[in-house]
Amino acid sequence: MTIKRVAIVGLGLLGGSVGLAISECLPGVATTGYDADPEVRRRAAERGLAGTVCDTPAEAVRDADLVLFCVPVGAMEAAARACAEALPPAAIVSDVGSSKASVGEALARALPGRRVIPAHPVAGTERSGPDAGFASLFRQRWCILTPPADADPAAVEALGQFWEALGARVEIMDAAHHDLVLAVTSHIPHLIAYTIVGTASDLEDVTRSEVIKYSAGGFRDFTRIAASDPTMWRDVFLSNRDAVLEMLGRFTEDLTALQRAIRRGDGEALFDLFARTRDIRRSILEQGQDDARPDFGRADHADR
Amino acid sequence: MTIKRVAIVGLGLLGGSVGLAISECLPGVATTGYDADPEVRRRAAERGLAGTVCDTPAEAVRDADLVLFCVPVGAMEAAARACAEALPPAAIVSDVGSSKASVGEALARALPGRRVIPAHPVAGTERSGPDAGFASLFRQRWCILTPPADADPAAVEALGQFWEALGARVEIMDAAHHDLVLAVTSHIPHLIAYTIVGTASDLEDVTRSEVIKYSAGGFRDFTRIAASDPTMWRDVFLSNRDAVLEMLGRFTEDLTALQRAIRRGDGEALFDLFARTRDIRRSILEQGQDDARPDFGRADHADR
Known part of the structure; x- marks a missing residue:
């Protein structure tokens, strides 16, 4: 399976860096972005953090092959629920949160039956917000995928290749x-x-x-x-x-x-x-x- | 009083940086150096950490206006005793140790009646040894002097000016x-x-x-x-x-x-x-x- 369109939900340090890294490393991949804060959306559009910055989560995810939730881990479930209806059934759903067992459960609750593969790129700085991101954030850093036991191997493979394309090294482990x-x-x-x-x-x-x-x-x-x-x-x-x-x-x-x-x-x-x-x-x-x-x-x- | 000759006892990160900073910022001031480790002395001479690297502590301090002990705080007393006989009576005795009350006592015990003014430049890196020092280490950093109550104000003034010449800002406070x-x-x-x-x-x-x-x-x-x-x-x-x-x-x-x-x-x-x-x-x-x-x-x- 090929990822041609990525939706980024949450356009802070991590989400913004993903958008910039895609446009640098995967120029053929289209990006849409959404953030709950209108001021962040405005700034994200100015900086080009996503190809299209949308005004609703549904718009952002509508045609995506990969949806990445880049919000604080306590906000994952609500963010996922807001996208549930518009989300294409075949899309890979992932995130960048720093804890994985609880995020995996939250995403599974919000999106039952979807292809959820939680992930955590171990990278960041002390800055936050739409001005903090940069394209090289993931270079030479590890990205840990924590697929559930019944995850589709092809989807796990595609997500791993996506992170490698952004410069990361990929490891797979159990969420706990x-x-x-x-x-x-x-x-x-x-x-x-x-x-x-x-x-x-x-x-x-x-x-x-x-x-x-x-x-x-x-x-x-x-x-x-x-x-x-x-x-x-x-x-x-x-x-x-x-x-x-x-x-x-x-x-x-x-x-x-x-x-x-x-x-x-x-x-x-x-x-x-x-x-x-x-x-x-x-x-x-x-x-x-x-x-x-x-x-x-x-x-x-x-x-x- | 003017400092024209500085003896540096201990040629690691701090002592070496003092020597390099003097040759950059106070080119008219002569430096002598000593280290208990012959290998460190050899390397110090190669890098020019002091104008003259001496083979005994007595030689190093003989004509000094300022003697700076740059050894671990637990080694201060022994280092000072080794210099006691050769130390000119008018020389200012100071150090760069990270704790001050116990160092002040140790130096006073080893060198009774001498002009002891403990000091601590708050600067450093994780490196150590004769290859670690560099001339700009003290620039924009604070150096704290902890003169005893009966210290000669002219000596305190001279020591403060010395550190300011190396780029530091000087503060005076109680050792405790x-x-x-x-x-x-x-x-x-x-x-x-x-x-x-x-x-x-x-x-x-x-x-x-x-x-x-x-x-x-x-x-x-x-x-x-x-x-x-x-x-x-x-x-x-x-x-x-x-x-x-x-x-x-x-x-x-x-x-x-x-x-x-x-x-x-x-x-x-x-x-x-x-x-x-x-x-x-x-x-x-x-x-x-x-x-x-x-x-x-x-x-x-x-x-x-």
Whole structure:
């Protein structure tokens, strides 16, 4: 099966990047787009995030071979219901949400009998909205498909090829396993970044101005992550609750052990952990999953 | 008083950057350098991290107006003792350590009656060693001086001007307050980064290879920080124990509250925090303390 027409529902960072990536990498594929916010639709049309920006979800999906829901995971079900009647029966239905078991259930409830194949491109930035997207967002990033057990292999194949055409590498796994993996590689990192930034804002003995001035000691990295879209992240934590709580339990156990080592002056335990964690960074760089330059090649050192 | 000759003891990321910054910003100032590791001395001489790289600490400090200890904070006292006899009585003694109360005490013990003015340039990268330094490291970063109550104002002034000449902005504060501020803007961020990277490495139900592949979801940012020098950071936590434990207590309280919000499905509490933390990022960018481009302007998006 061939994908010739893609409908993008939700034109923020992810939806907009999909549209731009299609026009760059798959110029023969037509795109339609819809967003519930008229201001976002206006801006999406200006930036050309989709070939046609439609005023209703039904219009956007009417002739699509692939419908991609690019809305916060808590909004997936309502967005899918709004498209249900107009959706062509043979269309592949997918999404870009950061949790997969609950999204798979929501889409299946809203669109019974349709070809639902949930997916998650592991890519993004701290920006959001129709001005945030760019065509190269998915390049060299992984896109995880979580097809249900009875999914049509041809549809899974076509969706995988679509993401590969946008520059991504594709992996297939079980939705529950996806949710556990992403809890540790994405959800818990966001949760602790939001927490420490909140803790620092609320101190009385250290002023906000001091926190900002001396943020180059490490804190500023966390503020980038904690500037991510609040609605998207609220929905991620609510929809992936069990895996997040499980991983959070392990993290706090480990943190308590380090706290004890500091209290007891156990330098050896600290050193052992700190020496061990360098290896993972090395592997991430070797596999092209981050910028190898110090400080991510940040601009303040770019002139060196 | 004028600083015409600077001795740098310890030629890693910080010491090496000081030497390179002096030769770029203060070409009239002579530098001598020493490192306990002969291999580091060899490499420092090759890179020109100091005008003269000496084979003993005594030689390095003999005619210095300013001696800067750039070693892990746990090694400060021994490094200072090794220089005590050769140190000119009028020389300013300072350092670049990340905790200040304990370093101030260590230097005062090793060099009684000398002009000790502890300092901390809040700058660095995840790299370490004699190849890691670069001249622009301190540009636009803050350097905090923590002079003891009886410090000579002329010496404090001279040290401040020295750091300003290297591109830094200078602030003066009490050592105890410094240690509290840096606990939250630097030490706790490093501790939780080391912890989550350790937690992720030790999982059984998620493989190391999965953690690496899907690190672009947020985790990779933490691995950068957790690749920092293990000896340096062990010493920071041991030397700033009380402030670190105090701030860690507040962080875990806040994390527990978020955990409860997730367990109860309290989306409002999550959204409120996540929306609030964006402001601090905005202020950090406005004050030039981080790169404003998405993802710090990382190379994988540099072609957009």
